[in-house]
Amino acid sequence: MGLRNRQWLLARRPAGSLSEQDFEYRETPVAEPDPDAGDVLLRNLWLSFDATQREWVKDQEGYLPPVGLGEVMRASAVAEVVRSANPALPEGSLVQGLFGWQDYVIVRPDDAIPPSPLPAGVSPEMCLAALGGTSLTAYFGLVDIGGLAAGKTVVVSAAGGATGSMAVQIARLRGARVIGIAGGADKCAWVKSLGADDCIDYHAENLPERLAALCPEGIDIAFDNVGGAQLEAMIGQLAHRGRAVLCGQIAGYDAPEAPPGPRNLMTLIYRRARVEGFLMLDYLHRTHEAFAELGPWLGSGELRWHADVQEGFEHIPRTLLRLFRGENRGKQLLRLDPPKGGPA
Ligand SMILES: NC(=O)c1ccc[n+]([C@@H]2O[C@H](COP(=O)([O-])OP(=O)(O)OC[C@H]3O[C@@H](n4cnc5c(N)ncnc54)[C@H](OP(=O)(O)O)[C@@H]3O)[C@@H](O)[C@H]2O)c1
Structure with missing residues (x-):
């Protein structure tokens, strides 16, 4: 040839x-x-x-x-x-x-x-x-691990990325209140344009203070792509029986040393809260469930990619x-x- x-x-x-x-x-x-x-x-x-x-x-x-x-x-x-x-x-x-x-x-x-x-x-x-692994990750992480339901308060880190931008929208379309966390004012504005109720610029704002102000009743589902300080801040604001969904830990992937783990794990005990990791690969046999819900939203334009x-x-x-x-x-x-x- x-x-x-x-x-x-x-x-x-x-x-x-x-x-x-x-x-x-x-x-x-x-x-x-x-x-x-x-x-x-x-x-x-x-x-x-x-x-x-x-x-x-x-x-x-x-x-x-x-x-x-x-x-x-x-x-x-x-x-x-x-x-x-x-x-x-x-x-x-x-x-x-x-x-x-x-x-x-x-x-x-x-x-x-x-x-x-x-x-x-x-x-x-x-x-x-739209139909790739990052969308499936957002879907199953929120629905299966997070127990997503209407009326919940959901916080998504790396909200302007592939996984995060889908998680924000899936949570909103399921009737949740959604707060994003992203780097920079422009990215935060974009996350809000996707339907997030608010977005915290972690480069410029005090994350624990802003989470406390925006989620006074606590976070029901923290969908975390980042780990480190952002995970700690979200754990600190978890609601009674709240759930932290460990999707990724990108703050540590490219760093010479992994950032320190959350120092506030006692919060999980006091609030009877749960932290759970998951791998999208375990859901490949259930992709039809995700597409049954994502497909119509994509078709109607309600879910943007x-x-x-x-x-x-x-x-x-x-x-x-x-x-x-x-x-x-x-x-x-x-x-x-x-x-x-x-x-x-
Ligand atoms: N569990 C699973 O099965 C599964 C599957 C797919 C992906 N994931 C995880 O999902 C996360 C997102 O992956 P993706 O492929 O969709 O990438 P992505 O979100 O499209 O891109 C990564 C984003 O992470 C943020 N980021 C990068 N370095 C950071 C740091 N040091 N501290 C804080 N934020 C940082 C940046 O957003 P900002 O500008 O907002 O900082 C960047 O745009 C990763 O943690 C990945 O491992 C997990």
Whole structure:
């Protein structure tokens, strides 16, 4: 075929903040797919950027093995089927999966995480943003772990990100009162435009004081994406029998040392409150439940999604950094330019 594969590899384990130098660019020839083995050749079109990728590059226990040094960086993507002997994945169709930071990838039907076809009429952006893992995370974290119900007071941290912006809206659409926490006045204004009753700018405002002022009866559900000081502030304001849903701890992912844990866990005892973590992966068999509720809201426009789209293969590593600098709004994506010499 003579195709070249552009790739970004993990060059070293990041020490402290992630940097572009943690990744190395390489070009290799694309292997010939073997139709007898069921090989399907894909070309990536869109990449998803997720906070969890920062955890995948650490040499530590996780829900997936760490990305190895010298390996292609793992990433969710939407790709086009370029060559296929598999009738279930016809050439020209779009599929989603963990295809990594590269132009081409060969997948097989017996892969541990096989590619899944995009539903008809769903664009790659919509698939990765509105219908992607971050939306499912927001849904199941709130509904299943948080016990979301009308009239509850819900606080969401990293409320302007992919997971948070969906959590804010799902809580509001279910009739809850919603307070967001986000970095910067502009992001807070955007979170309010999504329907949050208020949004606290943690860069400029005193978080514990503002939570106390905005949630005088206490927080029923604290949906926490951040950990550290923000989790401590939310625990401090939990209502009697309130719940803190541990979705993520991004304040610690990119720091040389994890921030200190909440110092106020006695509050959980006095208020008979609960802290519970969860993994969206455990809900994959229940996605139909989420889509049954999210689908009509998306169709009616009541639930809005925003994709923050970067362009260009060379900008892949720096696009991941955007998540840890608070530069993204909504779901961070990157559209790949067609590789030179490949099919347009
Ligand atoms: N449990 C699960 O199954 C599951 C699944 C998916 C995601 N998650 C978690 O959900 C969280 C959000 O992930 P995402 O992929 O949707 O990313 P995201 O929210 O789109 O982007 C990350 C946001 O986090 C905030 N942030 C970054 N560094 C921070 C720091 N040091 N302190 C405070 N805030 C910081 C920034 O917003 P500001 O500008 O507002 O600071 C940034 O925009 C992560 O913790 C992730 O691990 C969990």
